Amino acid sequence: MIAQNKVWFITGVSSGLGRHLAEEVAKSGNIVIGTVRKQEQLAGINDLLKGKTFGYLLDVNDHQQVNETIHAVVNEFGQIDVLVNNAGYGLMGAIEETSMEEARAQMETNFFGALAVTQAVLPVMRKQGSGHIVQISSQAGISANHGLGIYNASKFALEGFSEALYKEVLPLGIKVTLVEPGPFRTEWAGASMKFAEKTIEAYADTAGRLKQYIQSISGNQPGDPIAGAHSIMKIVAAENPPLRLALGKLAVETLRKKADWIKQEVADWEKVSADADYKN
Template structure:
């Protein structure tokens, strides 16, 4: 079946590769970009199968208008992929409220706005699949990425609840958690806090240096990652979570071990607090 797939942020990276792979598989892909000139590039990915639309996910009125226009043109939305977002590097103390709010606005509230706009369409149809692009950073914390972690943790918390809310309505939800992939995330699209504090050179500073040093040489292949996401989209029983890459899988296992250790060591203290 030809699916109507809506993907935010297809100018590069995972969004672009997923648009390509989905079109190759015979689906109709609507991809959003930030500038009008970029729509022609989306149209050219697979002429007649890919369609570019201008959208800033931070403009919530525009989100509703674009979703409405797409549904009017194509008749339905089978899959919506919230991929638009960016990274912010800097320690918690180094991050201004303006920088923190901007990070949350795009990575969380932007995805929330798209999700809320498509839910009535999917509810009426009794089917649909919402794919939230998170990160291993949405499951584990890293020095120097605290507000990026916060934005993705928020997205995951909302999406877990959403999964339970909409499952009886025939709507599926999947959270994608990539590790380091060879995209522009750590390159030109990365944002950095304006303030720098030397006291964090050995914690946040080291992580930031490491991420910058491997930009362009990350182990993850975005084409293979996009193909994995497409398998989930095509599945009749998709998972709530899809971890991508060896690094992400190892870090997820480490997080589970950490939580289990604290639970084992402090369970008796916690249990003693009930009436």
Template sequence: MENKERIWFITGVSGGLGRALAQEVAAAGDIVIGSLRKEEQREAFEKLLPGKTFGVLLDVNDQSQISSVVEDAVARFGRIDVLVNNAGYGLFGAIEEVSMEEARQQMETNFFGPLALTQAVLPHMRNKKNGCIVQISSQAGFRSNPGMGLYNASKFALEGFSEALALETAELGIKVIIVEPGPFRTSWAGDSSKTAETKIDAYTSTAGALTETIKGYAGKQPNDPAKGARAIITAVNSENPPLRLPLGKEAIEAIRRKLKSVEENVNSWEDVAADTAF
């Protein structure tokens, strides 16, 4: 193995943005260790680009597996240069509709799984004083929508610890990138998503309407996963990567609307909010 080859560990490469990223990384000459949950998926991934794509069985919800899988990867390849926490899913439902079990499962997959993988990889990157951690968040990790509150919460939490991580590792040679995709043509809004079992008629025109809209454009989203993957690679390759990388015009516009709304809110209530000193 030549030193110029970087080792990427990408979770959730069976499809969607994770698969597209794995393909683009391998085509560019780097090595990809991709996590999957089924043996037949693992075998298919290894045939994707033989000698460049290597599959490992891992369910990010089973945190007892994570340390051993990471240690095995480092033992085999010598290091992990780039960790991409991509595995996750969307949960639709108004806040009142979502059960505690559904909420906890969302947080396990979208927050605790990436947290555990990040913690497992950090000692190896620290020792080498080099590395990049890419957190696949969402435009929904920066601003909320009705019907996606628990998905929002999981991605807000991911972004919160990742911001702190970037400050903690800035002097250790470890970069952090939070990727915030808008609508990409993947199965995220279709088969990969889950919907709360409970339905409450009072939320039909708010949470329910948005859920139907999102599910309605599954397979017709405006953005190309391959182009999104190449944007991520460009950011990872840059000398000064961004902390946040929104992907797609829709994500950029959504984030700007949120920033404008926050500024207007702070300005309009500043006199009241600031009048708190002794």
């Protein structure tokens, strides 16, 4: 059963998973506030489902604008029941290839942007005594890969603060879920992807090869964004939603492999680890 008559606030709805989620949520009988960064994108959201979808201009990197937008939405609609922090982008390049400017820009949007929106919405949900914060993370927020190190770092950071937030707000009636998609058929690997300006030949067989692979499957990824949207809606409707939701079969496999790796290493090196304590 999908919950109806709720107000969803979804960042980054101009395309991809955010756009599909906005449409499916509205079709199910909910109000959707969708944010975009360009004036010309507003009409596309307002017209998505008349009377149910409402576009707002928002750059999540402008934290004053974030607070003003949340205030305006609450004044207009009275509540925010579900926040989906979806705005973000991918950055490819080996660690050594990535400039500090490129790395900071990635962290600013994927981490600080999500943090700013979350902090702005929390007082609203605390006052309501209810709410659900959905962070669109990635399987890359659990398992790192060559060529995506700074993107990994931004999603690992999102995972870290959101896991703590889960424990902080659960007694207040607020739920938190990290959604961790695998490869989905969106523009993540296409038009929205950014690449480190610098390239170093030594990383051609690691970061370079991954770049080629991701570009080669763009448009043919196994993940269906409409089906993914329905999965997100199901966990929001659940009485006891998970902290983490792997999205897609490849994401499930990735998370299982990471869990097995950690478990095995802890077992293999347990004695060395234990030797670090005082001998009482």
